[in-house]
Amino acid sequence: MDTRLSEFEPISIQKYVQELDLLASPILNAKEKEFLADFYQFLEKHLDRDLRALEELNYYVEEPTQDKKRDIVIKIMKKLAENGYYSTILNENEYEVGKITRNALIAYALCGGRWSDYSERYIAGNWSIEMGRLAGGTLYCNPVNYKANEYQRENFLIPVARDGAIAASAMTEFNAGSDIFRMELNLQVTDDKVIAKGKKVFITNGMIADYIILYGRINNGPLGAVIVDTEHQKLKDFRSARIRTYGMTDAFVSRLIFDRVELPRENLLQGNGLDIAFHQLTEERLVIGAEALGDAMKKLLYSHTYALHRRQFEQRLHEYQVIRFPISANIRQLNLLVTALINYTRELDKRPELGGSKLMAAQAMGLKIQTTELAFEAAIHCFRTMGGRGFIRQYSNPIGLLDAYCMLHGGGSNYVLEDSESRRLFKYKPTRRELEDVIPKIDL
Numbered sequence: 053m054d055t056r057l058s059e060f061e062p063i064s065i066q067k068y069v070q071e072l073d074l075l076a077s078p079i080l081n082a083k084e085k086e087f088l089a090d091f092y093q094f095l096e097k098h099l100d101r102d103l104r105a106l107e108e109l110n111y112y113v114e115e116p117t118q119d120k121k122r123d124i125v126i127k128i129m130k131k132l133a134e135n136g137y138y139s140t141i142l143n144e145n146e147y148e149v150g151k152i153t154r155n156a157l158i159a160y161a162l163c164g165g166r167w168s169d170y171s172e173r174y175i176a177g178n179w180s181i182e183m184g185r186l187a188g189g190t191l192y193c194n195p196v197n198y199k200a201n202e203y204q205r206e207n208f209l210i211p212v213a214r215d216g217a218i219a220a221s222a223m224t225e226f227n228a229g230s231d232i233f234r235m236e237l238n239l240q241v242t243d244d245k246v247i248a249k250g251k252k253v254f255i256t257n258g259m260i261a262d263y264i265i266l267y268g269r270i271n272n273g274p275l276g277a278v279i280v281d282t283e284h285q286k287l288k289d290f291r292s293a294r295i296r297t298y299g300m301t302d303a304f305v306s307r308l309i310f311d312r313v314e315l316p317r318e319n320l321l322q323g324n325g326l327d328i329a330f331h332q333l334t335e336e337r338l339v340i341g342a343e344a345l346g347d348a349m350k351k352l353l354y355s356h357t358y359a360l361h362r363r364q365f366e367q368r369l370h371e372y373q374v375i376r377f378p379i380s381a382n383i384r385q386l387n388l389l390v391t392a393l394i395n396y397t398r399e400l401d402k403r404p405e406l407g408g409s410k411l412m413a414a415q416a417m418g419l420k421i422q423t424t425e426l427a428f429e430a431a432i433h434c435f436r437t438m439g440g441r442g443f444i445r446q447y448s449n450p451i452g453l454l455d456a457y458c459m460l461h462g463g464g465s466n467y468v469l470e471d472s473e474s475r476r477l478f479k480y481k482p483t484r485r486e487l488e489d490v491i492p493k494i495d496l
Contacts, residue, residue: 056111060447063438065174065357068167071383072349072356074160079391083148088157092166094135096175102128103178106302110449118294121302122260126218128181129188133216139189141197142213150401152335155190156342156393158182164346167353179347179455180302183462186339187256187303188212191221192265194332196279199321208263208279208319220261222252222280222308223329229254229461230468232275232329237268237310239276244317246278248310258306259285259292266310267325275325278315289313299454334400334413337420340463341393344423347456348386351430354451355379355437369437378433382426389423418473421466427456 070076075085075092102124109117109124132138137158140151147154162185165177193213200209211217228234237250248266252258261282270276282290291309321328356379359370369375396415399406406412431453435442442448460466 053113054111055113055445057444057447060441062450063354063358063441063447065167065353067357067360068169069353069356069383071387072353073166074157074349074390075166077387077390079394084153084157084394087147087149087154088161091137091158091161092168092175094137095161095165096168096171098131098135099128100175102131103176103181106178106181107176107450110301110445122304125181125184125302125304126260129184129218130216132185132189133212133214138185138216139193139213141193150398152338152400153394153397155335155339156397159186159339159342160346160349160390162346163343164349174353176450177346177350178302179343179452179459180300182343182346183256183300183303184218186336186343187221188217188219188261190332190336190339192219192263194335195221195265195277195328196321198331199277199323199328201322203318204279204321208281212263217262218257218260219263219265220255220257220306222255222258222264222266224252224254226251226253230464232267232326235267235269235275237266238272239266239268239270239278239320241270241276241317241320246315246317246320248278248280248313248315250310252308252310254295255306255308256300256303258304258308259294260304261285264308265321267329270325275329277321277323277325277328279319279321280310280313280315281319287313297458299452299456299458331407334407334409334416337413337416337463338393338397338400340459341389341416341419341423344420344427344456344459345386345390345393347452348382348423348427348430351427351434351451351453351456352379352382352386355430355434358434358437375437378429379437382430382433385426389419389426392419393423414473414476417464417469420463421469421473424456424459424462424466428460431456 075088106121106124109121129138140155144151159182162182163177163179165175168175193209196209212219223232225235225237240247250268262284264280264282265277266280267275267277285292289311290313292306295305295307297305359375360368362369435453442453
């Protein structure tokens with residue numbers, strides 16, 4: 053049953069706002085703008101119809117839509133991979149823009165969409181789809197690329213990074229969220245196999261993934277990682293089920309059960325699992341920041357459009373300062389954070405060794421906090437501006453008002469990250485002189 057109310061005309065972006073157009077930003081150089089313009093063109097020509105089909109399915113209740121959504125999502129990821137947009141780790145020499153900057157630009161554009169001068173309409177963005185791309189193209193591909201041997205690279209990396217097979221990263225557990233040291237899933241390693249036993253939760257792409265990088269404790273000891281070929285979700289003793297989240301309705305967030313799943317020993321990645329997981333953490337948080345900024349841009353466009361056209365008490369909404377000021381303040385903050393984001397990604401592309409820098413990791417963590425909080429604030433103001441219409445899914449569905457709520461926790465809960473950040477700032481380390489001046493007590 054279609055739940056739309058015919059009395060409410062769908063909100064549509066009708067006015068170009070230069071301050072919300074990344075292609076107009078002075079921070080991007082010519083090559084970055086060329087890459088971004090090509091992706092926007094790809095988004096309009098090849099993905100727009102699929103993204104709108106997903107949006108249409110969200111209007112229906114009391115009838116199954118999950119399988120239809122799954123097929124659309126898989127098709128989108130294939131299209132992204134065919135054009136080099138799913139993962140950015142392959143064929144780096146073919147691009148004049150660094151891989152981390154490309155990853156961030158794709159994330160921003162795929163979440164935010166853009167006004168098209170060609171078709172004179174807004175080409176929708178979808179944060180759920182971008183989260184699926186991040187899960188497979190970055191959270192899976194980057195650590196596998198970091199530690200894979202030739203066999204693993206050929207059999208588990210190339211099918212995802214090049215061919216667009218759906219992949220996932222299984223780290224979070226019911227008692228181990230931002231604190232991954234509490235991870236309990238057991239990877240029992242023998243001479244010829246790895247036996248996985250435990251549960252994972254909040255895994256993007258989990259129930260549609262062909263490949264999963266699974267983190268757990270090797271023989272109940274140190275953390276390790278193993279690649280799971282789900283055999284198209286039919287692997288023996290493996291089960292997955294969808295989690296119904298308030299936002300991210302197309303991201304297939306899932307819980308996974310590994311009930312003594314037997315995996316070949318050659319699927320085990322060499323090295324410490326913590327090192328494997330943290331290797332891509334800085335890039336992940338920068339890309340999440342790009343996603344949040346793209347989503348904030350979309351919310352601001354909808355708020356701006358609605359304020360221009362909605363009339364209350366014989367005045368347009370934009371004639372009230374209480375409506376205008378938050379929109380302009382958020383646009384100002386958006387552009388400042390975009391500048392920081394692009395500068396960070398450029399530096400990481402130029403100096404890959406910064407990926408292991410604790411200070412760069414802290415800066416990326418701080419940017420993740422600020423950008424997701426901005427997306428959250430932009431969503432709240434959009435909700436306020438739209439009044440009762442923002443309260444009903446039939447009207448606000450294309451805006452994805454609740455997506456930003458999810459990402460206050462995705463990539464590490466903001467409260468936990470802020471606590472870690474503040475503790476680091478106040479961590480006391482004695483000076484050498486203080487250490488040398490210590491006179492031990494004499495034991496009488």
